[in-house]
Amino acid sequence: MYLIIVSVITLSSMTSFASTHMPKTPTINVAVASNFKLTALDIAQQFNTIYGIKVNIVSASTATLYKQILHGAPFQLFLSADKKHIQLLIDKQRASNDDAFVYAQGKLVFWQPQATETLTIHDFLNYAERLAIANPSFAPYGLAAEQTLRSVNKWQKQPYVKGNNINQTYQFVESGNVPAGLVAYSSIIQSRQNHYFIIPQNWYQPLQQVGIILGQQQEKETNLFRQFLLSDNIQHYITSQGYN
Numbered sequence: 001m002y003l004i005i006v007s008v009i010t011l012s013s014m015t016s017f018a019s020t021h022m023p024k025t026p027t028i029n030v031a032v033a034s035n036f037k038l039t040a041l042d043i044a045q046q047f048n049t050i051y052g053i054k055v056n057i058v059s060a061s062t063a064t065l066y067k068q069i070l071h072g073a074p075f076q077l078f079l080s081a082d083k084k085h086i087q088l089l090i091d092k093q094r095a096s097n098d099d100a101f102v103y104a105q106g107k108l109v110f111w112q113p114q115a116t117e118t119l120t121i122h123d124f125l126n127y128a129e130r131l132a133i134a135n136p137s138f139a140p141y142g143l144a145a146e147q148t149l150r151s152v153n154k155w156q157k158q159p160y161v162k163g164n165n166i167n168q169t170y171q172f173v174e175s176g177n178v179p180a181g182l183v184a185y186s187s188i189i190q191s192r193q194n195h196y197f198i199i200p201q202n203w204y205q206p207l208q209q210v211g212i213i214l215g216q217q218q219e220k221e222t223n224l225f226r227q228f229l230l231s232d233n234i235q236h237y238i239t240s241q242g243y244n
Contacts (some may be wrong), residue, residue, distance in 0.1 A: 027054040028218045028225060029074055031065040033081035034165035035106060035141060035184040036209065039241045040079065047228050053221050061138040061165035069094065069214065076222040079103060079211045081166075082140035086210045099213035103229055105244035106207035107185035108144050111173055111196040119197040125152060131160040132172040132181030141166040144204035145182040151203040186242030209243075 032040045037059035044055035058065070058075070066085040069075060070092070078095075080086050089095040110124040133149075134142030142162070149155040161177075163169030166184050173181040174191075188196050211229070213222055228234060 025052065025054050026218065026221050027056060028076045028221050029056045029058065030077045030079060030225070031069065031073070031075040032057050032059045032079045033062045033065070033209065034059055034139070034167040035081055035186055036079055036104065037167065038190055039186065039238060039243075043229060043234055043237070046234075047225055051224065051228075053224070055225060059167075061134070062140055063138040064165075074217070075214050076218050077211060077213055077225065079209065080140075081106065081207065081209050082143075083208055083210045084140075086212050089212060089214075095212045095214055101211055101226065101230065102208055103211050104209040104238050106141065106144075106209060107201065107242065107244065108141060108148060108182055108199040108204060108207070109185045109188055109196045110180065110199060111183050111188060111193065112180035113173060113193060113195055114176075114179065115195040117195075119195055121197060121200075124197050124199075125154075127158075127180060129159070129179050131158055132169045132178040132183070133160050133162060134166045134169045134182075135162040135164060139163075139165050139169075140207060141169075141182075141184055144207055147204035148182060148199050184242070189240075189242035 030040065030044070037057065040057050044057055048054055062081045062085050065078060066088065069078060069089065078086070086100050090097050090100070110119065112119060112123070112127070115123070133145035136142040136146040146155060149158055161172060163172055166187070169181050170183045170187045172178040173183065182199070185198060211226070213226065
């Protein structure tokens with residue numbers, strides 16, 4: 001009996017020691033613009049499968065994430081939906097210009113799910129009901145929506161509803177609360193929707209999506225993820241998800 005008790009205590013001690021001293025799985029925290037969330041989650045899963053490195057994806061509007069970074073949020077990488085907020089971080093010396101890179105370019109579409117036929121430019125120009133757009137103050141896709149409406153002299157005439165980010169804008173239309181919206185082409189592709197018209201890209205400033213490394217924590221893992229994101233296979237995958 002004495003020998004059995006000693007054996008159990010020893011095994012328990014060994015288990016406790018092992019759990020305390022086992023190496024932790026490397027983890028990087030990535031701030032991702034709302035429009036790129038689903039694509040980023042899939043890429044992060046692929047990366048984890050290959051390299052055994054966990055990627056935490058935190059998604060919100062670009063402006064919201066930018067403010068969180070300024071307030072010290074522990075992100076190692078920021079995947080913005082524009083160049084503006086990346087440049088602001090560089091100007092404030094919160095990141096280096098050498099660590100910036102373009103990872104995608106977005107497209108804006110006019111989506112009216114209850115339409116009965118393929119939409120054309122005339123459907124968009126003649127549309128006069130409420131229109132869902134992302135808030136131009138927070139979201140680059142919202143700014144592109146404002147620029148589009150101004151390009152065709154509809155900004156002062158078109159009734160619209162603002163979402164906090166482009167994903168919420170999509171949900172307004174998908175739920176039926178708003179009949180149509182200016183949404184990300186990637187959302188349309190990923191959800192296999194119909195009845196949309198791709199907005200001419202000369203109606204708004206290019207939605208060039210730029211990423212940047214933040215600080216030196218988990219630098220090796222973060223650089224590896226950046227390389228993975230820019231690899232030919234992943235760039236082809238990003239294109240298939242509705243980006244240029």
